[in-house]
Amino acid sequence: MTDGAQAMTATETATFELRELIFAGDLAPGSNHLEGELAARLGMSRTPVREAMMLLQQQGLVTVQPRRGMRVLPISVKDMEEIYELLTVLESAAAAGAAARQPDEMALSPLTQAIADMDHALADEDLIAWARADDAFHAALVALSGNQRLVRVTEQIVDQVRRARRITLYLRPLPVKSNDDHWRVLEAIRAGDAETAHAVHRAHRQETKVMLIGILKKNQLRQL
Amino acid sequence: MTDGAQAMTATETATFELRELIFAGDLAPGSNHLEGELAARLGMSRTPVREAMMLLQQQGLVTVQPRRGMRVLPISVKDMEEIYELLTVLESAAAAGAAARQPDEMALSPLTQAIADMDHALADEDLIAWARADDAFHAALVALSGNQRLVRVTEQIVDQVRRARRITLYLRPLPVKSNDDHWRVLEAIRAGDAETAHAVHRAHRQETKVMLIGILKKNQLRQL
């Protein structure tokens, strides 16, 4: 085959497209969408759309109700709290696990690269690039835990808060401290110090949580 | 309606039935099953079976491959390690969360009931009843965290190890220490002592993990 694009099944296309629409806010939080509508919009029959809807429901992005179609789940302040508490637990466990495994420099390179990218982005005040690098850091950290199930679960939870993060990104202060935190986590992992890696990352996530919740409340953003 | 059984959709029925078949081992670990076969077996068309297969795949119980049908995922020693590490993290976080919320006695009653049931089952040497009560304790503990997402995620991970636990149940020593551990967790929650609740439950799960892994290796059970 000449093009790198592997053949995607219609269900996969639908799942991907719907996720994009949800993350971008093109399917508004709280809005309902019938199978037929979405099928027409995506240019396919109801069957793959229906399957995609079920998958997205299980991923915690939407709910599907018999005559109301697919409802895009809004993210409330309480949801943000739940999600960040869970992310704190999962990622700090990953940090400890990564430190315990004593990865070599090559294995650590995604972390170092992500930190470098974050530094550059911060110098350029390019928030989009910073968010992308921050995501990469967190994903790489979880991957380093070596626990594939932890990776899966964390990805799913991160997805649930993706839309909210796009919005708070422009409301939060410049994330200078984040970069420092990440550096300290990396150092602890390098040193094989699971305790410190856990504690530092845990504190980082908890601070992030408090900051974001504060932003939501200050800006009266009760739903995202 | 006169009967309490609410109408289940065929997809729900298929999902439920397939889960039961997988948990019971009637669909053997590692075995493959085509859509058509399962549809005939369950007395329905391919459509709901196909949907159920996708859901079970997302729940981490099976994989679905184009021409091979649904493959029931075997649980290896490494899987057990992954799962118990994750459960340790999730449940001990739940224990800490429960303690922090200071639930009243009524909220704690599922825990006390479960412990009582475990005591009775142990006195009767009724392992099945003990396992059921143990499950109830862990589920109630996670529910007490108040984090709905934590509940969902934990349920999913527990399901992945359900089949293995049915087997190790008869290979492990009588779980006398478990009951004591659970009692200490309950006491810590009562006292609002998140640190202790976390530490005690964490130790409990880690000991369980070590014991189960030991049993698997001793009995040469490389796949379950």
Next chain:
DNA sequence: GCATTCATTAATGTATACATTATAGTGATG
């Protein structure tokens, strides 16, 4: 005798047809 290619077949992926069911709307009745 072995490898390669082509055809056949079986299973999936998707579309569509059909059955079921909940909801909205209309009309009648108190």
Next chain:
DNA sequence: CATCACTATAATGTATACATTAATGAATGC
């Protein structure tokens, strides 16, 4: 005017038909 029942309708849930595709096996050429 409000309420209840009934009907019409629209959306879903399921079955089935159809198209696509990968795997198996046979046949042919080397």
